[in-house]
Amino acid sequence: MSVNSITPPRRGTRGKPRGRDLDPAALAEIEALLGDVPDSVRQRRDLLIEHLHVIQDRYGHLSLRHLRALSAYMNLPMAAVYETATFYAHFDVVHDGQTPPPETTIRVCDSLSCQLAGADSLRKALEAGANAGVVRVLRAPCMGRCETAPVVELSSRGHHWHMGHATLDAVGDALVAEELPDETVDWQRLDAYCAEGGHALLAACRAGEISAEQLMQVMEQAGLRGLGGAGFATFKKWGFVRAEPKPRYCAINADEGEPGTFKDRHYLERSPHRFLEGALISAWAVEAEALYIYLRDEYPALHRVLKDAIGELEIAGLVEPRYIVLRRGAGAYICGEESAMIESLEGKPGKPRHRPPFVAQKGLFDRPTLVNNVETVYWIPIIWERGADWFASNGRHGRKGLRSFSVSGRVKNPGVHLAPAGITLNELVEEYAGGMAEGHRLAGYLPGGASGGILPASKADIPLDFDTLQAHDSFIGSAAVMVISDQDDLQLVATNLLAFFADESCGQCTPCRVGTEKMLALLERDEWSVAELTRLSKVMMDASICGLGQAAPNPVLGLLRDFRDVLEMQNIIVKG
DSSP: OOGGGOOOOOOOOOSSOSSOOOOHHHHHHHHHHHOOOOHHHHTOGGGHHHHHHHHHHHHSSEEHHHHHHHHHHHTOOHHHHHHHHHHSTTOOEEOTTOOOOOSEEEEEEOSHHHHHTTHHHHHHHHHHHSOTTTEEEEEEOOOSOGGGOSOEEEEETTEEEEEEEEEEOTTSSSEEEEEOSSSOOOOOOHHHHHHTTTTHHHHHHHTTSSOHHHHHHHHHHHTOBOTTTTOOBHHHHHHHHHTSOSOEEEEEEEOOOSTTOOHHHHHHHHOHHHHHHHHHHHHHHTTEEEEEEEEOTTOHHHHHHHHHHHHHHHHTTSSOTTSEEEEEOOSOGGGGSHHHHHHHHTTSOOOOOOSSSOTTTSOGGGSOEEEEEHHHHHHHHHHHHHOHHHHHHOOSTTOOSEEEEEEEESBSSOEEEEEETTOOHHHHHHHTSOSBOTTOOEEEEEBTBGGGOOEEGGGTTSOOSTTTSGGGTOOOTTTEEEEEETTSOHHHHHHHHHHHHHHHOOSOSHHHHHHHHHHHHHHTSSEEEHHHHHHHHHHHHHHOSSHHHHHTTHHHHHHHHHOHHHHHHTTOEEEO
């Protein structure tokens, strides 16, 4: 008999898709939570993260049975639902057979400012005293409350409370902290804002009394730039989007995840309507079909504030219902990068896109999209009211404008300080932050958060502004100024920053995913090799897709360049 004549046994054909069966009860629970809506709404991929939040808030976790049901509800592949759910830190995916997390979670911020304030020992003490199965204690990246370090978040059944200046009592078994205003923020309501002349500029723009070109000219004269990090001229960004075909969108990046940054929260808590007017003017300038606001999930109080403020605008007839779309992040620093934010707004994992095309050409839903920072649009009504010359006239050392500095670390008065652009670190600390904390002497500072590099005290007289720090391999970014002193362990500073980058890497590109982990391992040694760290830094900076991997080596390179003597005094041997 010929081998070719042998007929292999037939395999059973599949009569249904691979994977676990759909649980009808789980589907009924999802439909009860999300509503029995038309398929055109159910199948909107951009609502996926919003739906995941609803489920997480209701049950405290995301079970696979509910994810399968959500997949059926939205007519999305289970792989797409699972990939998105597992990408974000604030979603707890529980696999079949696993025990769900406890009802109460304590998250201890481990940003540099909180570490300097004793967060690490606080977390260890809380872990030791936690009742297993009832409370879990987790590390968390920067919560945007650095002025009240150390900070913890208590969460239970979808409710979140932030606590500042957290410590343990004298006995060591109870958390003592200052409750921060998460439930009731005292914000300016619409009627009060309008009584002060608020929304007059928006009305004039809509009435044709002011053209987009006129507004752009004033912003150019004022020198208004993007205040989220990159510093791109606002009027130019508007022009690029306006040059693209309609329909267009506008998206506001309120995901200030850079460690040490909290200025956007500061302004949103105090005057959400000024921000909203500036955002609506930006959307008007590019004739946007809709205005999206992407708010970080670490700001639950602000989600309520903005939701109420938007409702006030809709009731007053100042904006069409659903024109402003408020979206909630889910704990991913990378979504501060504009294309990653766009991906997240579309309901996907927040992974940066390859460019070109830029988001001004193909952004949200593949349409031209204007992306602005919260503080940038906040200034628009003020600049128009007071004039471009007023804004530009503020400044020192040859610079123009105002900067909102988020100051934390070893100073007496941490907080958001509005100061002239070009002010030096020494001037900022002495005139605005009350000087150095008692018993501390300035050793160095981070002018732009974790990614802005570290400069020594000997360079504390450099003007703090865009384009002034590049010669020192540093940048101002979002103006998150973290001050370190002669009492701080530089190895702990370096490993804290690199651990953050390693945790927050989206994993899309190898230079960043592997490079941050490798650099962290090198920094944990007692002996640092300049050649090895420099070589790895160059690969990361040259080959990473986005700014996370490109900027992650900055603090390490700064330490190798300007702090070698201090490192050796702290028993770190620097070779090469």
